[in-house]
Amino acid sequence: MQSRLVIDYRNATDVAVGTEHGVSLAMLNAVAPKVAAEHGRILAERAAGDQRWMNLPDDHALVEAILAFVDSVKGRYSDYVLIGIGGSSLGAIATIMALAHPYRNLLPAGKRGGPRLFVLDNPDPEKVKATLELCDLPNTLVNVITKSGQTAETMANFLVAKQTLEAAVGKERASKQIVATTDPKDGLLRQLADAEGYTTFPVPPGVDGRQTVLSAVGLLPAAFCGIDIRGMLDGAAAMRERCMTPEVLENPAYLLAAISVLADQQRGKRMLVTMPYADALFGITDWFRQLWAESLGKRLSLDGKEVFAGQTPIKALGAIDQHSQIQLYTEGPNDKLISLIAVDQYRDTVTVESVPAGIPDLDYLKGAELGQLLDRECLATAWALTQAKRPNFTITVPTIDAGIIGEFFYLYQLQTVMGGALYNVMPFGQPGVEAGKNATYALMGRSGYEKLKAELSVVPADAERFRLS
């Protein structure tokens, strides 16, 4: 398989939007030696056993194990409840949103190709209760996904699902309806899975949660929904192959990293908007938002200085956001870089056959095809943004299929790793997230967190002064 993504970045350059707002070829050439050196470092780290996310497209044994498991329970389940949060759910959601029928859960079982899918990420009591009430519990598979094996939201949602399942089918049978995707050796969920005999799949060690989409974390739910997971990995591998060049102007991931970071650091574009013109790709923008934010939003540089790095990722959807955020993007502060995603050929063709007589202003829609309309809106938006000197670039895909989604996943991950190098921050780890996780444990009374709980319990003397009730 060959990579098929096309990137047109002219509108992000000074040629199109002027020197004040555009990244110049001179700027890209100036950063080229750094990019090439970092490329060498990334490959050397991979060869030494790090950067393990880069190897996920090669795990064919895992793919076969997943497909064999899905096959072994074919027709057994009507409902599949995915329990996980952040990197443990966003990749699967993005994949299934892109590649399954938009109303998959509403299709009759014969047409759906697998169980209905429900995701419990937020521990919102209203949604959790409604979801479990909707599921046919004797025929429900619960897939709990957590790399650390202890995230409060995931474990709380899981324990609720487990107790509900046990009440419906009994403890022994319930344990057969639970699949745990977690660390192969460590963590609380691993302990529980081993004790209760759940089927398990591994979260690969040495890979951050947000880089696990091409592991069992993303692939198992996708396979249950009938997605071509082999095709996804082939697409990712094709993008990896394309990204083997150290040349910033030839490597799509490095080019996008360089444009984004230079636009931020030298042109004041503190935000990066991703705006696909396809509902199916909206989940990818959500997944990318977490990846870009959590990887690059860092207080400290690699040499320990306070830098408060990062570019705020924003998700938008064309054409809907033309009637919402685009006004701000076009006339508000010129502080954004905008990434449009266009689709050459949508998977369906829908044509306006006729228009009512006597309303000539509607005649232009006669014979119009909706995909063509959306595509022209994308072009029109690029044009309008450029006219207003708002830097933007367009990624075009030939169509939306498993290979293209695999390409996006690999592209954005490598772009983010190179983004970390250009910001001089560590793209792995998430100390800011861990701080909040620990505070939650303390507030919920987890043992070992007593000191933090005491700190959090101190009420400032002037608290009342700032409370409006």
Ligand code: PA5
């Ligand atoms: O990217 C990350 O590492 C995080 O977003 C995690 O995926 C998220 O916090 C969930 O963690 P876990 O999979 O350990 O439950």
